[in-house]
Amino acid sequence: MVYEAQQGHPGGDFSATDILATLYFGVLRYDPKKPRDPDRDRFVMSKGHCTGAFYSVLAAAGYFPEADLSTYMEPLSMLNGHPNRNYLPGVETNTGPLGHGLPVATGIAIAGQIDNADFRTFVLTGDGELQEGSNWEAALTCAHRKLENLTLIIDRNRLQQGARTEDTASLDPLDDKWRAFGWHVEMVDGHDHAQLLDVLSASPKGRGKPLCVIANTFKGKGVSYMHDNVAWHHGVPNKEQYEQAMRELV
Amino acid sequence: MSAAAPSKSGFFDCRDSFAATIEALAEADPRIVTVVSDSVGSSKLGNFRKKFPDRMVNVGIAEQTLVAVGAGLANGGKVPFVSAASCFITGRALEQVKADIAYSNVNVKLIGQSSGVAYGELGPTHHSIEDLAWLRLFNNMKLIVPADPWQTAEAIKAAAAHDGPVFVRVSRMAVPALERPEGAKFEIGKAETLVEGTDATIIANGTMVHRAVAAAKTLAAEGISARVVNMATVNPLDEAVIASAAETGAIVTVEEHSVRGGLGGAVAEVVATTNPVPMRILGFPGFVPTGSAEWLFDHFGLNEAGIADAVRQTIARKK
Numbered sequence: 001m002v003y004e005a006q007q008g009h010p011g012g013d014f015s016a017t018d019i020l021a022t023l024y025f026g027v028l029r030y031d032p033k034k035p036r037d038p039d040r041d042r043f044v045m046s047k048g049h050c051t052g053a054f055y056s057v058l059a060a061a062g063y064f065p066e067a068d069l070s071t072y073m074e075p076l077s078m079l080n081g082h083p084n085r086n087y088l089p090g091v092e093t094n095t096g097p098l099g100h101g102l103p104v105a106t107g108i109a110i111a112g113q114i115d116n117a118d119f120r121t122f123v124l125t126g127d128g129e130l131q132e133g134s135n136w137e138a139a140l141t142c143a144h145r146k147l148e149n150l151t152l153i154i155d156r157n158r159l160q161q162g163a164r165t166e167d168t169a170s171l172d173p174l175d176d177k178w179r180a181f182g183w184h185v186e187m188v189d190g191h192d193h194a195q196l197l198d199v200l201s202a203s204p205k206g207r208g209k210p211l212c213v214i215a216n217t218f219k220g221k222g223v224s225y226m227h228d229n230v231a232w233h234h235g236v237p238n239k240e241q242y243e244q245a246m247r248e249l250v
Numbered sequence: 251m252s253a254a255a256p257s258k259s260g261f262f263d264c265r266d267s268f269a270a271t272i273e274a275l276a277e278a279d280p281r282i283v284t285v286v287s288d289s290v291g292s293s294k295l296g297n298f299r300k301k302f303p304d305r306m307v308n309v310g311i312a313e314q315t316l317v318a319v320g321a322g323l324a325n326g327g328k329v330p331f332v333s334a335a336s337c338f339i340t341g342r343a344l345e346q347v348k349a350d351i352a353y354s355n356v357n358v359k360l361i362g363q364s365s366g367v368a369y370g371e372l373g374p375t376h377h378s379i380e381d382l383a384w385l386r387l388f389n390n391m392k393l394i395v396p397a398d399p400w401q402t403a404e405a406i407k408a409a410a411a412h413d414g415p416v417f418v419r420v421s422r423m424a425v426p427a428l429e430r431p432e433g434a435k436f437e438i439g440k441a442e443t444l445v446e447g448t449d450a451t452i453i454a455n456g457t458m459v460h461r462a463v464a465a466a467k468t469l470a471a472e473g474i475s476a477r478v479v480n481m482a483t484v485n486p487l488d489e490a491v492i493a494s495a496a497e498t499g500a501i502v503t504v505e506e507h508s509v510r511g512g513l514g515g516a517v518a519e520v521v522a523t524t525n526p527v528p529m530r531i532l533g534f535p536g537f538v539p540t541g542s543a544e545w546l547f548d549h550f551g552l553n554e555a556g557i558a559d560a561v562r563q564t565i566a567r568k569k
Binding site: 086104110141 | 283285304305307309310312314315318319320321322323324325326327328330345346349350353354355356
């Protein structure tokens with residue numbers, strides 16, 4: 001997609017792919033034919049720039065034909081560079097600017113709490129994105145309201161657009177921060193489907209706290225020259241690089 | 251669901267109307283919830299909280315989350331009324347209003363309380379004279395600036411009935427109930443003509459409408475026939491009423507807002523591109539000096555005398 005569109009954010013796509021695949025094919029309750037079903041589990045893609053991964057998984061989940069992926073970012077495509085709920089079924093809220101997903105997911109989870117509904121709300125943020133203060137506003141409300149029906153997954157690839165997070169505005173100790181905010185924290189290998197499945201599919205009932213899953217990942221996972229390489233936050237492989245990436249990913 | 255009972259002076263705080271209406275709507279529709287940022291008292295929602303403790307979400311002093319939680323509640327099937335000081339719900343959370351509400355096109359009602367210069371002496375940080383200019387850029391968001399208690403109640407009802415984003419700008423400044431013909435109705439996007447006139451048209455909204463009516467009376471005594479239009483909806487504009495106003499040959503707009511980009515700017519966009527006639531835009535020039543709201547209105551000519559003067563001067567520019 002990124003190669004065809006000649007733009008995108010492949011590094012973050014690859015760090016999030018295993019998380020998204022685990023959610024859509026092992027955790028979330030949804031019917032792609034009823035994308036606004038009130039009882040569906042909600043997934044909010046806060047790192048909205050990683051549509052390469054998000055759209056691929058939505059297509060594989062049946063929300064739209066996989067053939068449409070080739071229209072990524074073309075004029076009038078429903079596959080905008082950042083997801084739009086009014087174009088594309090399966091998108092819950094329009095993201096792109098960072099730090100928007102968790103606060104919106106908080107509202108969704110509160111609606112579920114008011115109705116005593118049993119749907120769950122999941123939100124995936126990047127780690128650099130946590131530098132946005134809006135996340136921490138929402139973190140307070142989630143803990144205050146004991147939103148056990150809400151799960152935050154942090155794609156902890158330790159790289160933001162320009163440099164390592166710890167060389168920019170450090171986040172560590174990230175787990176302690178979330179605990180201090182009143183959340184239950186789990187640390188997993190974000191490329192290990194079994195570990196992800198284990199923490200994400202466990203019933204939240206009775207936990208009494210929102211869940212934060214810190215998924216340790218690598219930007220550019222699966223493609224040797226992108227692996228943990230800040231240069232691939234956004235970037236487009238040339239023909240040779242594209243063919244190499246496809247060989248390595250198979 | 252009628253407007254609040256008259257106070258001794260015959261002037262009303264439109265927040266009472268907002269509160270009474272939202273309580274009545276909530277009785278009838280279980281989807282209605284309120285969302286506040288420690289703004290229960292300033293929104294006059296204390297009684298709502300008593301009646302519906304589980305249907306008020308207080309996120310604390312956190313406006314970005316305030317607005318975003320509104321978007322999330324709508325996703326969860328609620329009809330959220332998000333209520334806080336207009337200066338913060340718009341300026342502090344502008345990107346949430348843009349991305350989470352307007353661009354996502356969700357069914358959220360934003361209630362901008364104590365708008366304009368109601369917080370007079372507290373200064374420009376607490377004034378909200380930029381809100382309409384900011385929000386007017388979101389083409390799918392309805393913007394309503396009610397002028398009196400009846401219209402505030404009607405605007406809240408209309409907002410609840412509309413499926414999509416709406417901003418209602420509520421004032422705490424005392425205003426009288428306007429005189430209207432029996433059976434008057436409020437509809438989003440429709441202006442009302444309160445005084446007929448042929449020499450010029452005053453287009454006002456919010457707290458300025460009763461001042462415009464008073465100015466028209468002053469002018470009538472001099473033999474100047476000034477029409478008064480209450481343009482409560484700033485988006486979408488009632489372009490037919492503006493076209494008719496242009497036929498009077500002179501237009502004066504007046505609003506409790508900056509002269510840049512608000513009601514005056516919106517009307518000017520239509521007038522300039524359809525039937526250009528002399529216009530005058532009355533409002534605040536930008537950040538204002540220290541003073542009470544009433545003092546600021548007088549200082550900047552947003553009163554009966556100032557509006558009448560502007561009409562005389564604009565008529566004089568007719569060719």
